[in-house]
Amino acid sequence: MPEGHSVHRIALQFRGNFVGKRVAVTSPQGRFAAEAALIDGRTMADARAVGKQMFLEFDNGLWLRVHLGIYGAWDFAGEITVDDTIRSSGGRMGQTNQRGTVLDSRGEDSIASMGAPRRARLWMSESEKEDDSAFVFPPEPVGAVRARLLTDTAVADLRGPTACQVIDSETAASVIAGLGPDPEVDDGPEVEEAVARALTSKKTPIGLLLMDQSIVSGIGNVYRAELLYRARLNPHTPGNKVPLKTARALWRDWAHLLDIGVRTGQMMTMDDLTPDDWAKAMASREDRHWVYKREGLPCRVCGTHIAMEVMAARKLYWCPYCQA
Known part of the structure; x- marks a missing residue:
């Protein structure tokens, strides 16, 4: 989806x-x-x-x-x-500079330079x-x-x-x-706080709460798995057991990943890649994510095999060690 x-x-x-x-x-x-x-x-x-x-x-x-x-x-x-980010094959995508801006293959901001x-x-x-x-x-x-x-x-x-x-x-x-906040539409500390409070107010597992479009908009199976891994958060953790600080960080990370996705057209969820690794990841989804669709493969950090299970009829990917 x-x-x-x-x-x-x-x-x-x-x-x-x-x-x-x-x-x-x-x-x-x-x-x-x-x-x-x-x-x-x-x-x-x-x-x-x-x-x-x-x-x-x-x-x-x-x-x-x-x-x-x-x-x-x-x-x-x-x-x-048609901007350059659409041409994602062959590793011709741009890379992040030190300020975090995602650039197209001509070294320009892909949204501002649609032409x-x-x-x-x-x-x-x-x-x-x-x-x-x-x-x-x-x-x-x-x-x-x-x-x-x-x-x-x-x-x-x-x-x-x-x-x-x-x-x-x-x-x-x-x-x-009726829709939850969307980082591309809603911004500010009050929005971050409202999302954090909503995520931590229920006993529902955080892996389900992140997919609830009335709490936060736009997160699907890929971003859910990657956000939880980046936060080193067990997807089964009840929302009311998640620290507010962690919930706030989840919102900020979602804003960060969504911005990259809008700019590049790709769900890039790995940071601090070398230019060669960035180009490789943009050309192949297998090199773009920490845990999504990597069941049975070793975790990129600890080596534990990535687990896959079904949560509310959707596949859930996570590392049993890093997210214990």
Whole structure:
């Protein structure tokens, strides 16, 4: 399932290529036809992400809410903005400098230097793939396209979402209010304190609390496993047994990792890598994480085999020694 960084990058794509433009909205599949008609021909006013959900605002006061879920994805084509971080194969990714800024392959900040749109295709979900081969615009819908958003120069096709609905501004505000803080949206010591208090107020295992989108937004299976390992915290620890200091640090680390994910398009969870190791990690997920998907392999720190178990129907990865 796409985690917070992916949804923020998709929102960036919409802000760069759709906001401020009149959009034709259709449902090639047919399942979304009635709701598509409500926003068809309207101008997109805003695009924002909160955790794993995205909200596209139109000039008639209606919003398109999308939750990609496990199978959802967006397919962009036309004159779209594509930054260097999308080209992650072959180790051509940038690296962090001493100040922690993530740079693209030209040594520039990847978000600030997205540049002018160019003719390309871009598939966006948990990962991103680019294809700049020649094609006719707009391309014919491929597969079960739930919703198609089309401008004079760009098209976005949505397939397989868990949620795709048109809602009014009051409903949008209510949905957003029910979501926990998102570091890309919410900031400040009061937010950090509220999240820390929420995480430490229940007996529920911390491994479940971090996945509760009403407590903190955007954390999925990968970031959950990596955050807990980086904190050397046993995922079974009851939330009310986690020190407030540790809970505050979890929020700050989530903000740190999410920022890297939004900038690079990759869930990079290992710090202090050499330039060569950074390039290697960006090219291969196996070199990017401490524990995720490493069950049976030795811990990178202590050598203990990484464990995998099921917690609330989701796979949980952790080190029984480092996180004892």
